[in-house]
Amino acid sequence: MSKLSPVLSAHWDEADSFTIDAYRRNGGYKAAKTALDMDPDAVIQLVKDSGLRGRGGAGFPTGMKWGFIPQNDGKDHYLVVNADESEPGTCKDMPLLMANPHSLVEGIIIASYAIRANYAFIYLRGEVVHVYRRVQQAIADAYAAGLLGKNINGKGFDLELVLHAGAGAYICGEETALLDSLEGFRGQPRLRPPFPAIAGLYARPTVVNNVESIASVPAIIANGTEWFQSMGTEKSKGFTLYSLSGHVKNPGQFEAPLGITLRELLEMAGGMREGHTLKFWTPGGSSTPMFTQEHLDVPLDYEGVGAAGSMLGTKALQIFDETTCVVRAVLRWTEFYKHESCGKCTPCREGTWWLVQALKELEAGRGTSADLDKLLDIVDNIAGRSFCALADGAASPIVSSMKHFREEYQRHLDLGSCPFDPIASTLFAGALS
């Protein structure tokens, strides 16, 4: 029996999978009808009972988030879908929206009904025009079919859904920065509390959920909580998209029950590229502390990865083999955090600049082992000292690489240069040499 469990990806091999006709042919929009026949509170309870947790990184229980929205408060409520996928290594929501945008639209109808929102937004990163087209068409077709707009299914429920393109700022994936951006400001995180459930978009109660979380809801309504709970582990229920990239034979998307291991996923990806061995990998994007060979059997669920010292994050498994210089990899990620720091908090704005300078020197083999301690000292002074988690993310690759590969940093200093040939890491190494 297969270890995989395609649900969201079950029809991606159909040439028209992104159309409303294909989605309906495969059973789509029945769950929305079912949900609209239920009491909104019962929908929230069902999602709570399923055990669905956020698929965007933090793993917060989705139903509980919905339950935080105050009811009968006379205020407008909003649902905002975070489709600003930009965490390095993360590449699940974009193929999902390209091949199956209606699963998100249907999930939005159900979630909005549950939290009594009449306005919903999809904040899509701006650098993916064809994904924008697919989602835009899906929304237009859903309006034409009476699934969005006024009096949906004749149930007296109104919902407007707006697709909003970002413009190239990683920080807008942070939910409060996303809200500022959607309100028409520079995307900078807000101090919490108040949390978005109390004062979110336009200071109104707002749920912000990841694409995959919301897109998973129709299948839960359609198949029931028992079905969902039959997959996954004790506290991490259901299926999810794992994305394998890097030095594996066949990179790609693997939808599986939570708790699968990298060893199992690697086997499905055909193993490491020929003649090479695994050196380090990220379990959930660059902001999650890196793992090595010794973590091949860690269950990839929220608890398993946490217990091993990292975070499940976005399940973006970036795999690097022995040709890769870990200092170069970490420097490049650090340059990313420096570039994407929004500038609001001094420790992050200044600290990421310092980190880049320090790492550039180390990669070039300049400095002494005291500079390695200085690097960790800077990290200590930025992690946990800012409004949002960007600075913590910047610290992760540095701290974890120093833990696993301190001797490799030292080797740069001993040699006075980088001991690696970057060409050997490329896919076309043979063709260039």
Add this chain to the structure above:
Amino acid sequence: MSYSTENIAIMDSIIARYPRKRSAIMPLLHYVQAIEGFVTPEGIELIAEKLELETAEVTAVSTFYTQYKSEPVGEYHVGVCINTLCAVMGGDEIYKSVSEHLGIGNDGVTEDGKVSLERIECNAACDYAPVVMVNWEFFDNQTPQSVKDLVDGARNGNPPAPTRGPKSLRTWKQNSAVLAGVSDGLAGEGVSAGEPSKLGLKLSKEGK
């Protein structure tokens, strides 16, 4: 450059999508780029007038986001991913070779105005590394040679089609209009998913 009555009507329809009009600032900036190619002082003034903001407020937003350009870019804006994974898999060599080939650096534009170049961060297509984006369309699994061919084609008015996108590559201005929410009707073109996206599904059907 002046905005036509039709342009203004589209801008009004963009504003009408939102419960509060200030939220329209981002699609309006994309729209200004669709008309003028970059964010011009005139575009800033028009948005400020429409949204009842100071021009400084609109400029503050525009300069925060890297997709809004304060100088003209090429008809084909080429972004080479140089975040860790793509860089390691070959993005660094691709950037170096195409930069030398075109004789321009980061944020440079060729003299004929056809091609501009940018070092971009992760574009959410890591299973297709190394990745290059042209006018924010996916060009998957690139090599130094394929990107040289790509930019040569673009300069000759014959760019290749994106790997996962419409049948033919649209211009920077045309795609900026899409990001403002002005449909070009091309959603139906191109594959549902590339092969790596479908790999897990294929294996599960084989019982693996």
